Amino acid sequence: MKNTPEKSKYHHGDLRTTLLHVAGEMLKESGIEEVSLRKLAARVGVSRTAPYHHFKDKNALLCGIAEAGFKQLHAMNKRSFNAEGRSTKEKFSLFIHEYVNFAKSNPDLYELMFGRTIWKQENSTQELRAAAYPCFQYQVTMTREWQKLKLLNHSGEENALRASQVLWGTVHGIAKLLIDGIYTDVAHVEEICDYAVDMFLVH
Amino acid sequence: MKNTPEKSKYHHGDLRTTLLHVAGEMLKESGIEEVSLRKLAARVGVSRTAPYHHFKDKNALLCGIAEAGFKQLHAMNKRSFNAEGRSTKEKFSLFIHEYVNFAKSNPDLYELMFGRTIWKQENSTQELRAAAYPCFQYQVTMTREWQKLKLLNHSGEENALRASQVLWGTVHGIAKLLIDGIYTDVAHVEEICDYAVDMFLVH
DNA sequence: GGTAAAATTTGACAGTGTCAAGATTGATTA
DNA sequence: TAATCAATCTTGACACTGTCAAATTTTACC
Numbered sequence: 234m235k236n237t238p239e240k241s242k243y244h245h246g247d248l249r250t251t252l253l254h255v256a257g258e259m260l261k262e263s264g265i266e267e268v269s270l271r272k273l274a275a276r277v278g279v280s281r282t283a284p285y286h287h288f289k290d291k292n293a294l295l296c297g298i299a300e301a302g303f304k305q306l307h308a309m310n311k312r313s314f315n316a317e318g319r320s321t322k323e324k325f326s327l328f329i330h331e332y333v334n335f336a337k338s339n340p341d342l343y344e345l346m347f348g349r350t351i352w353k354q355e356n357s358t359q360e361l362r363a364a365a366y367p368c369f370q371y372q373v374t375m376t377r378e379w380q381k382l383k384l385l386n387h388s389g390e391e392n393a394l395r396a397s398q399v400l401w402g403t404v405h406g407i408a409k410l411l412i413d414g415i416y417t418d419v420a421h422v423e424e425i426c427d428y429a430v431d432m433f434l435v436h
Numbered sequence: 437m438k439n440t441p442e443k444s445k446y447h448h449g450d451l452r453t454t455l456l457h458v459a460g461e462m463l464k465e466s467g468i469e470e471v472s473l474r475k476l477a478a479r480v481g482v483s484r485t486a487p488y489h490h491f492k493d494k495n496a497l498l499c500g501i502a503e504a505g506f507k508q509l510h511a512m513n514k515r516s517f518n519a520e521g522r523s524t525k526e527k528f529s530l531f532i533h534e535y536v537n538f539a540k541s542n543p544d545l546y547e548l549m550f551g552r553t554i555w556k557q558e559n560s561t562q563e564l565r566a567a568a569y570p571c572f573q574y575q576v577t578m579t580r581e582w583q584k585l586k587l588l589n590h591s592g593e594e595n596a597l598r599a600s601q602v603l604w605g606t607v608h609g610i611a612k613l614l615i616d617g618i619y620t621d622v623a624h625v626e627e628i629c630d631y632a633v634d635m636f637l638v639h
Numbered sequence: 640g641g642t643a644a645a646a647t648t649t650g651a652c653a654g655t656g657t658c659a660a661g662a663t664t665g666a667t668t669a
Numbered sequence: 670t671a672a673t674c675a676a677t678c679t680t681g682a683c684a685c686t687g688t689c690a691a692a693t694t695t696t697a698c699c
Contacts, residue, residue: 245677264556269655280679282657287677291656349547352617353467369618386589388639395631398610398619402632403602406609414555415572416601428598429605432636436591448646472686483648485688490646494687 249287251277253297260298260341270294292351296358299346302339303361306346307368309335314375321382326430328375329404333426336408337419343412347405373397386435403429452490454480456500463501463544473497495554499561502549505542506564509549510571512538517578524585529633531578532607536629539611540622546615550608576600589638606632 245251255277259268270291274281288294313328336343346365351357357365376397379385385396407425410416416425448454458480462471473494474484491497516531539546549568554560560568579600582588588599610628613619619628 248677270657271655282680283678285657344552347612347616347618349616354617385635386639387635388637389634392631395628396635398613398628399606399632399635402609402613402628403606404609405613406605406607406611407601408609409550409612410601410605410608413550413552414557415550425598425601425605428595429602431592432588432590432599432602434591436589451646473688474686485649486647488688 245277245279245283248277248279248283252284252287252294253301256294257298257301257342260345261339264341265345268295292356293358295345296351296356296361298342299351300358300361300364302342302346303364303368306332306335307364307371310368310371310375314371314378321379321384322430322434325379325384325434326427329430330423330426332404333408333411333422336412337422340412343408347409369401372401376400383435385433400433403433448480448482448486451480451482451486455487455490455497456504459497460501460504460545463548464542467544468548471498495559496561498548499554499559499564501545502554503561503564503567505545505549506567506571509535509538510567510574513571513574513578517574517581524582524587525633525637528582528587528637529630532633533626533629535607536611536614536625539615540625543615546611550612572604575604579603586638588636603636606636 252273256268256273259273259276270284271281274283284294288297309331310328313331314324316324316327319327345351351361373393376385377393380387380391380393380396387396407416407429411419411422455476459471459476462476462479473487477484477486487497491500512534513531516534517527519527519530522530548554554564576596579588580596583590583594583596583599590599610619610632614622614625
């Protein structure tokens with residue numbers, strides 16, 4: 234399971250990284266409720282409390298996983314927004330589709346990233362916020378650009394922050410309803426996204 | 437705490453109702469992670485395993501709470517949609533605001549109602565579905581009406597189901613981002629809702 | 640009044656996160 | 670090189686959780 238072939242080391246060497254990696258695997262394989270520190274430690278081949286020397290508590294570990302998720306999401310959003318050889322409308326549509334499909338492909342990770350577990354009552358790590366806030370901010374940057382290009386349906390004075398909150402709310406809401414099992418017809422994701430794009434574009 | 441003054445009864449009389457009621461209180465007071473069957477039983481004044489004769493397991497109890505929540509939400513939606521003395525646009529706006537404010541006022545209940553806990557992997561009770569599906573369906577009914585009245589921005593052929601999925605996704609997403617602690621400025625809820633309304637209306 | 644069913648209890652088990660104290664190792668310094 | 674110290678890891682323990690099985694108590698019914 235480990236990639237380092239060295240055996241029987243009291244000091245693991247890079248336990249922190251390994252814990253994050255394996256915990257991410259467990260999350261993807263079996264969902265958040267199957268991620269326990271004890272199972273994680275057993276799978277890594279270390280005692281129950283060893284993780285506590287690298288993470289303050291379970292919450293800190295989860296924040297670490299989410300942190301990587303936000304970096305991934307941020308990078309993906311940049312790619313969508315700057316996709317070459319496409320019209321602005323197509324890139325807007327691409328963003329919506331890619332976002333929802335990210336959540337669809339990594340349901341448990343997405344659930345963790347945006348769940349109240351790591352955000353409520355000061356639970357979020359400083360490192361997590363340092364990864365998430367730029368990702369949030371980028372939504373506003375993209376929206377401001379779309380507004381400048383007169384892409385979005387709206388009357389009155391434009392506000393990039395408010396518009397991005399609505400747009401982000403929409404993709405987030407669709408993603409959540411999908412992965413939480415409320416929308417049962419997962420097959421129609423693309424149609425829903427297409428319809429959303431159409432409702433937001435000015436005609 | 438109890439409304440029935442009769443004391444020292446081996447048979448509680450209406451334990452099921454009491455459990456649902458008190459569990460709902462605990463949820464509202466301290467959040468879902470503070471709702472445990474043991475604490476609930478202690479608070480009701482009954483042994484740890486007594487609840488198991490009225491609910492198959494903890495999941496069934498949570499479904500029961502959510503069930504009541506959906507009936508409440510459904511009723512509220514009907515009121516918004518049929519509000520007297522208001523234009524259709526105003527009623528559309530009212531629906532958006534009321535929906536988000538329902539989540540804001542009952543964050544933990546809303547979280548439970550739409551969380552994967554009770555929906556994923558066949559966890560949902562038949563009674564829960566019987567309460568939730570009509571609520572979901574009503575979103576489509578409202579949307580169909582709004583489309584007939586040419587209220588919503590869109591090009592091409594209209595589809596009430598798709599449009600309702602997008603609209604519902606939006607209010608759901610805004611609600612979730614708010615109550616999960618991602619949107620830190622809870623004070624601007626009404627502005628966000630107003631902006632959402634404006635983006636969806638045809639101009 | 641006796642019996643069956645319903646409701647509730649106690650005991651037990653496996654699992655969880657986390658703390659405290661001790662054991663082991665690697666790095667630093669004298 | 671030898672000694673020291675901090676980093677790292679382990680064992681033991683605690684309180685808490687959901688849930689099962691078996692025994693107990695009460696109510697309802699024939």
